[in-house]
Amino acid sequence: MIVGRLGDDVRASGSGRVVYSGSGLLGYGQLVIVKHNETYLSAYGHLQTVLTKEGDSVAAGQRIATMGNGPQGSPQLYFEIRINGTPGNPLALLPQR
Secondary structure (H helix, E strand, C coil): CEECCCCCEEECCCCEEEEEEECCCCCCCEEEEEECCCCEEEEEEEEEEECCCCCCEECCCCEEEEEEECCCCCEEEEEEEEECCEEECHHHHCCCC
């Protein structure tokens, strides 16, 4: 989980195509999934506002949503990277800040 403030920008970790946007997966609230290539997906959950829809192309760093409240009622972002369908450590893949 990434903590922040309600309404903070959520930006795509890399370029790709939005393959899911909705709230049909229990436990994630509003969720956006971006497919970056045949190997990598990124998921962004507990969103307040979604600014993309399925099929949209997104660029790395593009604002795709705003942060909402997580299950405990405090602002947070669920962020996950999947490598060939398996969860991976996003810190090992993202550039240093």
